[in-house]
Amino acid sequence: MKFTQFTVEEKKNFAKGFMFGLESEYLVVKKDDLTPLWHQDLTFELLNGIFESISLEGVPSCDGLDLEPPQTKLMPFVVEGYHLPDMTMNAKEILPKGVEIRTPVCKSLPEVLEVHKILYSRLKEAMNKNGYDIVALSHHPMESNFSGPQNKRRHDYWQWSMEVMTTYGPDINVSLPPVLAEMIQEADLEAKINYYGPALSALSVASPFLNGAPWEIRGETGKSFRMYKRSYIAPPIEFHPTEKNRYEFKVFDMPNSIQEIEAQFLAFLALVLDEGLQGRATKQTRIYDLGQVARKGLDAEEMKERATELLERAPAVLNEWGYSAEALNIFKERVATGRTPADEMIELYKKNNSLTDVLRERSRFKV
Template sequence: MKFSQFSQEEKMNFAKGFRFGLESEYLVVKKDDFTPLWHQDLTFELLNGIFESVSLEGIPSCDGLDLEPPQTKLMPFVVEGYHLPDMDFGAKEILPKGVEIRTPVCDSLEHVLQVHSTLYTRLRAAMNAHNFDLVCLSHHPIHSKFSGPQNKRRHDYWQWSMEVMTTFGPDINVSLPENLAAMVSDEDLEAKINYYGPALSALSVASPFVDGNLWGLKEGFGKSFRMHKRSYIAPPIEFHPTEKNRYEFKVFDMPNSLEEIEAQFLTFLALVLDESLQGRASKQTRIYDLGQVARHGLAAEDMKERATELLEKAPAVLSQWGFNPKALEVFKKRVLTGKTPADDMIELYQKTQSLKEVLKSRSEFRV
């Protein structure tokens, strides 16, 4: 059976069973001068103490979220970083790279956006009170390498845990009702994401700095050093069938507005629900395409065309399931202009020659 065989009323009723969650990571800077901070400058105890001071009044229950040692209180806030292990590879200490907000499970897209907005506003106020601020930037602008003792039994997991010590990004989480999830082929969905995912990544590129300067190429500047790191090893989606059919979508750089987060959710929903999208690609092709996107953004070959196809079809499909497609306009504008967040940052840096000004511009999360 195909989704197209459902009536619009049936689709809208099914959509009421969708569940949503968001994980978003932030670079920490000094509030007074926007100096980028890292594990040498931050401690778990300091950040965790700030987290515990934040009110959770009106926030849904955190049941279902993982308690990540060395944290002892289940919260929507996590110290992101490198876990130093004990003899049994349990986390005994963490070297902070930044902070993460993770919403509890929410029963609608509107709800998850509202909860994230509330959590962000409260956390930022608490961080500001300690002379810290949060910046939406997908790769650390000063540090690009990290080395730590082996903290995973598998060698490849250990290598990856060192790579992500300098990266920041969002994870889009959507759970489908059981009867709908049974109709989705994970293999086909992954092949579809291999094709369209790099184009979505190109719409979000937001990390053009490496080691304190713009990421210079032979011609121009690279757009996402985070994607450059992730392209060859990190999966674009993780499937969690035992967690109420949760799909974890991981192709985007870190946005700095609630509208863009909504657009990210909507494009993933379109990928799942739009059966007219015919593009499919292999893992190897996706790795190559992401490598090009990391360097050239929307100017990478065929990315505008793929993004245009998805964005033109998405509104009709999303509306049938009861989702408002308006937020997709932020992505449609980028396709038309060819300008991404990375382009804006490159332009601002060339104009001001000031990393501080760029970080300041990315510290305002528009809610």
């Protein structure tokens, strides 16, 4: 069975049953001089206290979000970091790496974008009042290594929890109605994501700094140290069939504009809904491709071609399901020019050899 069996009217009716959510992580800096902060400088109590002061008026219910210990109040804001466990492996404390916004479950793409704007502006205002700011940068610009006591029963989970103490990224969440979810073969979707996912990653590369300077690898400046760390172990997507058929897409670096957030959602929808995309790849090929993307961005082999294929097909596919593809123009422009957020950051840094200039620019969320 294929989606093509449905009429356009049926597809648009199905799309009314889609649900959306966004998780976005941010680096915390000092407000006055933009000094990047980390777990040595921040505490769970400090950040959680700021979160609890933020009004949730006009925001959808947080029902459905997880209450993450040691938090005791269910909120769309959480302290992201390394969980220190008790003897039963339950979190008793968090060493902060940054902050995260989790939108409640939303019933449409416009709603999740609007809710994120509201939550972002309120979080930024509250952080500013307390002498801090938040920055959309996908890897900590000063820190690259972390070691902590074992906090997971599985050794590989523990190793990964230490790796991500320096990374910041978005998770794109989309839930499909059961009748559509049942039609998707997860192994085939994963193979399709293995092929096109690295190209989407290449469109968003946004962490070209390591230990206070541009990340240099094999004689060139790399584009995403976050993707370099994630490429060999992190899954590009997680399936949550027991959570209303939720798909959690993880291939992008952190955006700093509402248009790019919308483009990320639309790109994922196009990837799932377009049954005419023929590219498939193995996990091993994806790992190789992501390593190249981390270094070269859109200049990595085949990435422009794969991105072009998906983006050129997307408007017609999305239109049948009731979505405008206009926000994807930001990705089309990047393919045409070859310029990514990482390229812009590197260029800005080189003007004054100033990481502060980059942090200031990435602290501005464009609406």
